[in-house]
Amino acid sequence: MLTWAEARAACHAAGAAVPPVTETVPLGLADGRTLAEPLVTLTDLPAFPTSSVDGWAGRGAQPWRVVGRVLAGDDPGPLDEDGTCVEIATGASVPGGVTAIVRIEESSTGPDGVRGEARAMRDWRDVGEEAARGEELLSAGTPVTPGVIGLAASCGYHALAVRRPLRAELLVFGDELLTEGLPGAGRVRDALGPQLPAWLARYGCEVAPVEPPVKDTLEAHIAAIEAALTRADLVCTTGGTMHGPVDHLHPALAALGAEYVVNTAKVRPGFPMLLARLPGGKFLGGLPGNPQSAVVALVSLVAPLLAGLTGRRADLPRVTLGSDIPGRGDYTHLALVRLDADGLAHALPHAGSSMLRGLARAVGFAVIPPGAHGTAGTVVELAPLPLYPGELA
Numbered sequence: 001m002l003t004w005a006e007a008r009a010a011c012h013a014a015g016a017a018v019p020p021v022t023e024t025v026p027l028g029l030a031d032g033r034t035l036a037e038p039l040v041t042l043t044d045l046p047a048f049p050t051s052s053v054d055g056w057a058g059r060g061a062q063p064w065r066v067v068g069r070v071l072a073g074d075d076p077g078p079l080d081e082d083g084t085c086v087e088i089a090t091g092a093s094v095p096g097g098v099t100a101i102v103r104i105e106e107s108s109t110g111p112d113g114v115r116g117e118a119r120a121m122r123d124w125r126d127v128g129e130e131a132a133r134g135e136e137l138l139s140a141g142t143p144v145t146p147g148v149i150g151l152a153a154s155c156g157y158h159a160l161a162v163r164r165p166l167r168a169e170l171l172v173f174g175d176e177l178l179t180e181g182l183p184g185a186g187r188v189r190d191a192l193g194p195q196l197p198a199w200l201a202r203y204g205c206e207v208a209p210v211e212p213p214v215k216d217t218l219e220a221h222i223a224a225i226e227a228a229l230t231r232a233d234l235v236c237t238t239g240g241t242m243h244g245p246v247d248h249l250h251p252a253l254a255a256l257g258a259e260y261v262v263n264t265a266k267v268r269p270g271f272p273m274l275l276a277r278l279p280g281g282k283f284l285g286g287l288p289g290n291p292q293s294a295v296v297a298l299v300s301l302v303a304p305l306l307a308g309l310t311g312r313r314a315d316l317p318r319v320t321l322g323s324d325i326p327g328r329g330d331y332t333h334l335a336l337v338r339l340d341a342d343g344l345a346h347a348l349p350h351a352g353s354s355m356l357r358g359l360a361r362a363v364g365f366a367v368i369p370p371g372a373h374g375t376a377g378t379v380v381e382l383a384p385l386p387l388y389p390g391e392l393a
């Protein structure tokens with residue numbers, strides 16, 4: 001059985017080995033995608049010497065005689081004569097020949113012209129100060145954020161080469177599952193069909209609507225997986241990862257000729273998790289049926305696979321523990337934590353693998369390595385849930 005770290009790495013490598021599919025999209029549609037090519041600036045930044053203040057741009061000794069005005073957007077000719085200046089606006093192109101810029105509020109205007117002291121730190125930006133034309137600013141594999149879009153626009157781009165979004169589909173297994181109403185009489189509500197597509201969408205996938213649970217027969221499992229694979233790059237399934245009387249996932253994978261990238265991992269909870277590669281190169285993530293374990297498998301296997309498939313890295317952030325968290329022997333313990341106002345990661349109660357009460361308040365799972373205990377004050381990796389910033393506390 002692979003360690004948890006090995007399982008993550010295997011999933012990332014399996015995704016990274018798939019040849020990329022690239023498309024070019026307008027900047028306005030690029031948010032959330034991944035750069036397929038390095039972002040190389042098409043221009044010097046700034047492209048022209050730029051005033052960073054409102055004031056006077058003059059040449060030679062003062063007082064300066066005012067000979068004109070340069071606004072942002074103008075393309076001024078040079079100042080040819082010593083003792084002259086132009087009124088200049090923030091963002092305006094600095095005329096050739098200018099030797100100093102004086103801020104408006106640090107100047108005085110008299111009958112003989114303009115006087116004032118230029119600051120030691122020049123109030124204009126030189127050509128190429130931020131970047132030189134042809135310079136690589138971001139590498140391929142960088143997630144496209146609004147900040148990246150803004151940078152690309154200022155570099156002269158109107159579209160970006162990005163990875164195609166991945167199509168994901170979820171199949172829910174379990175005849176005991178109800179899709180509406182109250183649980184009872186041996187039946188529970190399906191807590192994964194409504195939840196996992198939303199997590200997958202947050203990882204950037206296009207997710208097909210979920211169908212009602214697949215019947216607990218081998219034939220129904222094979223048919224559902226085969227059909228989903230015709231549409232999706234990644235099929236996730238829930239339940240049936242063990243070897244109970246109606247656990248059909250492994251036999252279905254065998255019938256379909258799948259090979260395992262990961263077949264169980266030394267992690268608690270969620271060890272029956274799996275990732276399989278189907279003939280044709282598509283993937284199936286087998287998430288255990290216990291609802292928290294399914295999400296553990298999602299962050300453990302599916303997240304690094306998706307990172308690999310989109311050319312992203314799969315590094316984990318770190319958090320400082322605010323409370324002691326027991327280890328799980330030679331298994332990695334993924335412990336639900338929330339970030340409290342003290343900035344520390346605190347273990348959450350209600351963390352049983354069949355429960356979602358802790359998960360619903362969590363930022364992710366603190367990673368307690370094999371053979372260790374988590375003690376308050378130590379720094380550990382966090383396997384994060386894909387939350388939005390306002391959801392982090």
Ligand SMILES: Nc1nc2c(c(=O)[nH]1)N[C@H]1C(S)=C(S)[C@@H](COP(=O)(O)OP(=O)(O)OC[C@H]3O[C@@H](n4cnc5c(N)ncnc54)[C@H](O)[C@@H]3O)O[C@H]1N2
Pocket residue numbers: 172173174176177188189190191192193238239240241242243244247270271272287288289290291293353
């Ligand atoms: N003999 C053993 N039995 C089990 C072991 C073991 O080591 N030996 N491991 C347990 C662990 S750990 C897990 S996790 C589960 C994984 O089982 P499956 O992936 O085969 O899942 P199911 O048996 O189908 O379901 C398990 C549990 O989860 C409930 N479930 C399933 N799907 C959903 C859903 N969509 N929403 C809500 N709840 C769901 C299901 O009703 C069961 O209670 O195996 C243990 N058994």
Ligand code: MOO
Pocket residue numbers: 268269270271272288290293294353354
């Ligand atoms: O690993 Mo199971 O996921 O403990 O419930």
